[in-house]
Amino acid sequence: MRSMSALASISAEVFKGVLPCGKWDCECAFRHQKGCCCAGLDLHELEVKMFRKMMTLVSTVSQLGDSIYDVIGSKRVAFTVFLGANVKCIGPFPRNTTIPYDVIILNDGDGYKPALGVFTASCSGLYSFTFTVYSKVAKPSERMFYKVQLVKNGVVVASTVENNKQDSEDSATQVVLLVLQRGDQVYVELKTGRQLCGNIQGLNIFSGHLVYPIPT
Incomplete structure (x- = not known):
């Protein structure tokens, strides 16, 4: 075989x-x-x-x-600031006035300037901003009267308002996304004739961060 x-x-x-x-x-x-x-x-x-x-x-x-x-990764921009315990009342003022947040928790990129109360964008991009407003009156019968607004280059983009005698204290928060060019300025201001009082430390807050940069 x-x-x-x-x-x-x-x-x-x-x-x-x-x-x-x-x-x-x-x-x-x-x-x-x-x-x-x-x-x-x-x-x-x-x-x-x-x-x-x-x-x-x-x-x-x-x-x-x-x-x-x-x-x-190389663009680290973020800040958080608030009014300290030494601030008891702000306002009323004869004109719109930038709120002077004096306690800095975070300021990556050094965009927030405490002397001015203003954030300046170091690069163009999409940014997220948050501000929280808190106020209380000395007596229950007193009128709570404030208007706080977020401003970009002199233009109001968001605000929170309170005008009543029913609440002895109140708070509100706004979150806003803004497209900024390098050099644009964003800040929080108190409207003419309004007042914030009883600013317990950490309750009046302004913060923001870069979501992503936009090439120019």
Whole structure:
């Protein structure tokens, strides 16, 4: 009885058709393990190409990460300030007056200037601002009368108002998203003739942060 290798050799010799791939070795399938030959060269070339593509992809992702850090990571802008315990009442004033938040909790980027009570954008971008207003009256029958507003470059963009004799104390919060250009200024002001009193430390707050920069 002829061996399997001899039969395979005869089968290969009598085959007169066209091989499915010019690089394939038909005898390889009978003389070696199936996964080691036939399409071995093609698979090796494919493996090399895939490896090169993976390395290119890794390099591209790394460069993208560096670019994102350059755009966002290096721009750290955030602040939180409030009125301290030594402030008892603010106002009334004959004109709109910037509220002088005197206690600084956070001021990354040094955008908030306590001497002015004003935040100045160091880069163009989308910013989030929050201000909380608290006030109380000395006696239950007294009138609570205030209007506090968030201002961008002299234009009011949000406000909170109270004018009644029913509440002995009250608070309100506003959150606003603003697109700012570099150098734009944002601040909180007390409206003409209004008054804030009983400013318990930490209850009159102004804060903001850069959400993401906008290329100019």
